[in-house]
Amino acid sequence: MRQLCKGNVAVMKGAILAGCNAYYGYPITPASEIAEAAAKFLPQVGGTFIQAESEVAAINMVYGAAAAGARVMTASSGPGLSLMQEGISYLAGAELPCVIVDVMRGGPGLGNIAPEQSDYFATVKGGGHGNYRNIVLAPASVQEMASLTMLAFDLADKYRNPAVVLADGFIGQMMEALDLEYAECNIPAKPWAVKGTPETRANVVSSIYLESDELEDHNRQMEAKYIRAQNAEPRCEQYCTDDAEILVVGYGIVSRVLRSMVEKARAEGLPVGLFRPITLWPFPSKALAKAAAHATNVLVVELSNGQMLEDVRLALIGRKRVDFYGRMGGNVPTVEELREQVEARIPSRTEVFAGEVE
Amino acid sequence: MATDVKDERTGFETYEAVHEKSSVFYDLYERKSDLKQQTHYCPGCGHGVAHKLIAEALQDLGLQDRTIFVSPVGCSVFAYYYFDVGNVQVAHGRAPAAATGIKRACPDKIVISYQGDGDLAAIGTAEIVHAANRGEKITVFFINNGIYGMTGGQMAPTTLVGQKSTTSPFGRRPANEGFPIHMAELLATLQAPVYVERVALCDNKNIMRARRAVRKALELQRDGAGFSFVEILSPCPTIWGKEPVAARSWVLEKMVPEFPLAVFRDRKEPLPANGAPPQRPVIEVLGIKEAINNHGNGKRTQPFKGLSINIAGFGGQGVLLLGQLLAEMGTEQGLEVSWLPSYGPEMRSGSAHCWVILSKSRIGSPLTAKPDVLIAMNEVSLRKFASQVPSGGFILYNGQTLPEDFPMPQAQVYCIPASEIADKLGSAKAANIVMMGAMLEETGCFEPSTATRFLEAKVKNPSLLEIDIKAIAAGREAVDHQVNLGPLSQPDGFA
């Protein structure tokens, strides 16, 4: 049924529908409503909510619950995410599934609480120590705050790996119609978990491999699973990309503004298309290369100084001119602002880029 | 196995060692072939003795199949080589947090957090204090050997005054490093722990005491009593540079005077009962039980494509609420809606605003730089946002007239003294509803009856509801009797 719901609250509704029964977190704007919703919902449905003493403690509580086989999550924003990074590395190393929601705010440091997309590197490229990857999903609506959180739980279990839902302050704070249905969820068996039972007595959850060869093997096995995910999981949404001469690329709140801009531009006959990655890791590189096939120019827009930009460039290595437009500090570009950026790049109106390789 | 025996002649308890390995230990350890029979601990190390006491207690209490052992970072990182129970190895200092997650997931299991003094009393101070304060129903064994063993002899928070370590090469100086930290005493200042004792592995008599403490702590957990904590003063012959026997004496002679052996907490009165809220079905809790979409059927009578609205004013004027009400009505009417509040420092300064979009098709940006409608509840908002409304849009301003120096905006302006009107109706708080009435009248985006129905469902207080319903009517009337202050035409969103 349809209900008006805040993005952050939708996260928790999705989580509970996905069978999440434990939440450990620490308040931080603009993510606190997730903890508040968890505190309200979970104890009424037999779940656990604890406000931890810090994000360091929270992520390690998540580690413990995940080791015991629970569907467990936490949520935070930039500074809290920084504190969780050691724990996330341990979770990845011990191959424990969990969901971490980062409702991004402005940084670095205390920055501000307005929306940014500056934790892309910190989540997509690792952030903690060691060779590991997070699965990273980027919702662009309240509905997706719920549905991608649900998907995150499934992918986390499927790959035995942390999955991050990377949202921004606006997607977290805004309200939209949310359509949810209750269905029994299929949580896979976790024979590896440590549950304090005779059957699981022999199980060990650990990330320590003292011998070089053992640790290398462990890393190679993780790498193999990351390659499997790269083949199977990339997701994206495309809008008017078939004949797009200018391809704009953005995720989260930015993709919404870009979509409005493309709508307007198309109405005026401008050949613009939108490519929106839904999975930031694995990055939908192949689909992007295809979508950019006809484009003379690719424009990446982010609320950062150019982080996803690197993955777009890698996906299109040398084949396309890739430009960047970014805003920071909580400023979100307007439709008109982006429209100007695109207009300046319409082929007939710009010089041919000297370095372009077709 | 060891047993307490009271010597009939002397009356002293003596220790009778039975050299048989507890069945809670693996037969062979997961170590390199020639080491499978022995632990990785140095000869005379307190960890080995503590392990033995714990294994024996688990065996005697029949808890082996139910136990989850959380091993720290420190010399005991490999405790899972030895304990044939469920094992979870965790980050440095975080064992009480991980144990919390485990115990909450498996409330009827025995969860043990085993930690050294660097792990528990330095890097993990917050985690142990708060696990204890929450009264987690776990057992913590705290091995205090006054030093960092694993990393080769650096100072611990429990290192004695004057004691040399690789990072206090001139001896610990209180002026520089402070005094040894007393964790048992510290935790005993909290209300929740049920049992806190300090014991020492310095001679047979004290080892027997330690044995009883270990057992008691586990029994308490088995019985669901609460948080139990045993601090174990423990020799580290290797780092101390002493023979095993001398190291034991050092515990007695040097450590015990600093860290008195005592029971610091043995709680008899039961802890408060759980107090969890009543359990309800998921669909009910998440509010996904019945559709609110059973009146509107998504059909609308007015020709309507969409509308973007910016509502702004002081906090407390119901700005955000008005936005939500509109979005909720849109949701019910089968429209796409978005509601985006300003949040943060702006809120602290006392102003608030939100963007609302109602649309028949998928909504792109929830932000709009050019709203069709501005509802300005105060002058500040008018000044800030009026210029954003394009011609064809309109502004509802909460006031008798525009401020004198205010340049005529390109959009049409209606001055509606909503606060005054609401005040006369009986509550200044209904000013936002007056504005809603005006907006509905001007845009026709929802039937006034829809608004009334929503208010009836939301406003529980009958006298307030009456005021609100009057406020809608008053707003509609006010806008109808408006002096035209700008170019009149329908906003963009109307076909």
Ligand SMILES: Cc1ncc(C[n+]2csc(CCOP(=O)(O)OP(=O)(O)O)c2C)c(N)n1
């Ligand atoms: C975050 C982090 N910082 C530092 C270390 C290095 N480290 C490993 S064990 C240890 C101290 C262990 O001392 P203690 O807890 O007293 O245990 P012991 O070895 O004496 O039994 C340190 C500092 C680490 N593993 N992780």
Ligand code: SF4
């Ligand atoms: S270094 Fe000390 S604590 Fe570590 S095993 Fe050796 S004696 Fe035990």
